[in-house]
Amino acid sequence: MAPTVAVAGATGGVGKTLVEQIQHENKFPVIALTRQEHVESPVAGVQYVQVDYDDVDALARHLEAHQVQTVICAIGMLGDDCSEAQLNLINAAKQAASVQRFMPSEWGYYTVTREERKYIDPGIDWFLTAANALKESDLKFTRPVCGxxxxxxxxxxxxxxxxxxxxxxxxxxxxxxxxxxxxxxxxxxYSYDAGTFVAKLLELDEWPEFSFCAGxxxxxxxxxxxxxxxxxxxxxxxxxxxxxxxxxxxxxxxxxxxxxxxxxxxxxxxxxxxxxxxxxxxHLPHEGRVGNSFxxxxxxxxxxxxxxxxxxxx
Missing domain, CATH: 3.90.25.10 (UDP-galactose 4-epimerase, domain 1)
Known part of the structure; x- marks a missing residue:
């Protein structure tokens, strides 16, 4: 059986698109993590799992119970609370024996250092804190960027x-x-093309630090x-x-x-x-574009x- 993929923030715009496209590729079972008890317009055939992002131990148990190998975070980084939820999810992934890989929530613009965009977007620290946490873990990871x-x-x-x-x-x-x-x-x-690239990334054994889902x-x-x-x-x-x-x-x-x-x-x-x-x-670099591999x-x-x-x- 193919390894299971968990998508966090699965009811948001990016998250729902990822769930749809991973399911469309029909190679990896996918579960949708959500804070909500009842989900409006769920994706047919997908199991929705209600989670509490403040409870790392419970998150880890959910991931192990569903034998999740890869976690994809699509929680929108709109504040410190969202960043904290992602960091808790990373810690749960590190704790869960089944999890091997993690995609953090970036999705939009490309940045490498804090100084590069800090004068525009103080929220860059949320991206870099998650990236540093993953670098310090044993998890394989890639940072998806779509432009x-x-x-x-x-x-x-x-x-x-x-x-x-x-x-x-x-x-x-x-x-x-x-x-x-x-x-x-x-x-x-187009968001659905980006979702297809993310689904394709799941087929690769090795991931670069950045995966540019470029159109x-x-x-x-x-x-x-x-x-x-x-x-x-x-x-x-x-x-x-x-x-x-x-x-x-x-x-x-x-x-x-x-x-x-x-x-x-x-x-x-x-x-x-x-x-x-x-x-x-x-404007995304040409090296590291997912389309180069597919x-x-x-x-x-x-x-x-x-x-x-x-x-x-x-």
Whole structure:
């Protein structure tokens, strides 16, 4: 029997996508770890296990009881409590005799040192603390990094578990706020393609420190151009100066329906995202890309994704 994979944060946008794609590959049994007693819209055929991330011993018992070999953490790093939950999960994995491998929760931008992005994102310490804990353990691990999910370009019509979010290019309302001149490079991937790469990583015996789940190298300016081409009309575009972004002086974007976010929080997160974009934090190295090991996996390009999503809605 193939070794079991446990996905923590399995009801979140990234976590649910990972559960779906690992199950779709149909090579590894997967269980979904969740704090919730009752899960809305569970993935069919997947066992959901309610856990308490504050109880390391109980977590370890759950992992052993299900003979989990690999733990994938998709808990969103949104605060110290989330970081603590992941560290407890790492300690439980170290304690559980069955667990051999661990993927920590990173998923977005790429960083190596605290100093590299600390001036933008103090939360980088959450990533590095988890990485250091894994380096000090006997667990095999890899840090999955995806760049930017292109899902936001297709909402609300795209198939996606990622929460709706308007940042930079709002295709639905034909508007855009572009940091700088839009030429800064970034790497984009459709979330389900990223999930497929993670499922493929489970087939490898050895893992590098970083696994780059990369789709297409592009820029926000090019994504905007393609969106206008597919929609057949010019968008209302504002180009933002880097110094204005650093000062938080950015125009508001419309709040996507169903996002549940407050306008003031949206502004804060957008400033954070624009700064990371300009710092090329979403542009992934070519060495270490998962696609290099699985050339048969074809990821969607931005143009393909936009065409499939919007051709029936223009």
């Amino acid at each position: 930017a999910f292109m899902d936001f370009l297709g909402l609300p019509h795209a198939r996606s578990n990622i929460p709706p979010w308007n940042i930079a290019v709002d295709v639905l309302n034909r508007e855009a706020c572009i940091p700088g001149d839009g030429s800064t490079p970034l790497t984009m991937i 297409e190298d592009t820029s926000l300016g090019e994504a905007l151009r393609l969106a206008e081409e597919v929609c057949g009309q010019k968008f209302k575009v504002t180009y933002m100066k880097p110094e204005d972004i650093a000062n938080g002086d950015i125009p508001p974007m419309r709040i996507a329906e169903g996002s549940g976010i407050q306008p003031e929080d949206a502004q804060t997160y957008n400033v954070f995202g624009y700064q990371l974009y300009l710092a090329e934090a979403f 050339p048969d996996v074809k990821t969607k390009t931005v143009k393909e994704f936009l065409t499939e999503t919007w051709s029936a809605h223009v």
